[in-house]
Amino acid sequence: MSFLQSLADRDRVFDFLVPEQSPVDVRHGPILYLEDVSVSFDGFKAINDLNLTIDDGELRCIIGPNGAGKTTMMDIITGKTRPDQGSVWFGSRHNLLTKNEPEIARLGIGRKFQKPTVFEALTVFENLELAMAMDKSLWPTLKARMTGEVLARIEEVLETVGLASLSRRQAGILSHGQKQWLEIGMLLMQRPRLLLVDEPVAGMTEQEMERTAELLLSLAGKHSVVVVEHDMGFVRSIARTVTVLHQGSVLAEGSMDKVASDPRVIEVYLGGDEEAA
């Protein structure tokens, strides 16, 4: 039987027929590398010669005023928007500009959108189940059965994001903060190498913010995390390195203190330093 199966397994006949599922190569340091990226919409340059490097396992915060190009940058990395020029590399092997959204998601880049979008009709558990990294084509999904491995992974993530006691509740009845955590959990189910988190604490209470900070800090190291955030207090509480975007390119980069004392940054934020202090 297994001999027959191996005959049927045509992928194995020649090595070059094995689909490209190579791991992300981070031997040279960076996991994400953007060089000279530009994109314009109807003449408006949303991203202008952007250069950005994220190291493996790093927790990076990206700040910037409205319209600085933060969301557009995320769109480019995840394949939603194609840049007019420049190059975007994931590790030193994958050119992200040649891949579409699902392919990039499968490579291990997870994105959390600004507005939490969870599947409200499904339970917390089911939300995580759907997000699990596995074969997502039609037949395997139709025949999929709950295995111990999947169950263990779901429980692990439930613990990480602190929703274990709510696993059988419908996602629609969760609070705003809980939905955000569930969505981060859904990202974790895909075992991403790189997490893109868009404004995680918008609309959260003080306590929820603290828990979110703990959560993101606990993820760094195991994953590379990029956080886009407006709230300076929150950025200060988690940031190791901060990148300031302005008019589609990097204005300043460094530790929070260094960035906050940069006169150009102060000028852009027009008194934003008081808020940061």
Place this chain on the structure above:
Amino acid sequence: MPSSRLWLARPFGERSTLIFLAVLGATMALVVAANLLLAPEHPLHVSTYTVTLLGKYLCYALLAVAVDLVWGYLGILSLGHGAFFALGGYAMGMYLMRQIGDRGVYGDPLLPDFMVFLDWDSLPWYWLGFDMAGFAFVMVLLAPGLLALVFGFLAFRSRVTGVYLSIITQALTFALMLAFFRNEMGFGGNNGLTDFKELLGFDLSADATRLGLFIASGVALALGFLLCRAIVVSKLGRVCVAVRDAESRTRFLGYRVERYQQFVFVVSAMLAGVAGALYVPQVGIINPSEFSPLFSIEVVVWVALGGRATLYGAVIGALAVNYAKSVFTGVMPEAWLFALGALFVLVTVLLPQGIAGLLSRSRQQGSDDDSDTQPDTPTDTLDATPREATP
């Protein structure tokens, strides 16, 4: 609560399936018994006319289940499912026409009457093979399935959703109606196919054949229901609900959404085709009016009345509305459409989850011991899909 428990087999859902099958089986057994065992003058005797009428309703119910599968679970409001129903019906009708043989009015051994009437000298190529039952029954599945495959490939790949998709499905069935009205199409024009004699050698006017068709319709409904149920409770079913509520999010998780939509759409179209094929020998005619957009919209109304995303709600809705239609059109025919409209408005306003929502609510109040037992669909999700405008 122990989250390690494998709780994915939803007790509520499985129980409702068993209840549904039990009620369906019991009702059918009663009808058959009342038809066969009771004397015609007995007050509880069910006439063969009524049996055939009920068989027709069961075909409608299967069609409603097919619509509920794509609308309730996948969020695709198809206003053209009548097209798949009619195509299945035409495939069956073509077989029945070939079975007439030389017993037609013109007595031509090969050509159906309408072709003789049109002075055609040979059978069009697409009528070949329909003298074989096996081929015809395969076409009952293939014709609607292929149309759904091509239509779905074009529509879902270009990410046409919501109201636009509904309008296109409506246009599809309307275009087919106009095409089938034409005599040159070779499907009998506006008269359609009729004057059937026998099916698989059984005389279609015989009581036993009519009873057999009624039972076949019930079995088809039960099997179709179980198939849909199996899809809905699988992980694929949960992906469908995810697509319904947040399509781009699902795509972002790495699911090829268009393939899921296409698969479920084709399955649903095939079910509709089977329903149409069983419908035709019972009513004795298939003509282009089955393609009419109005009929497809009516099907959607049945599902909405019965309750979306429950499957059994669609069955209840189809049976209830068609029974009401039979009664109403007998009493005051011109008021029926107004009554249907009023019913639809009332249910939408007062019972957003339809009759099934009413049932599950009262049942939950009856056994409100465990908050873990949740119905398949929450109150808020049905309202939370504003992109599907109901006609």
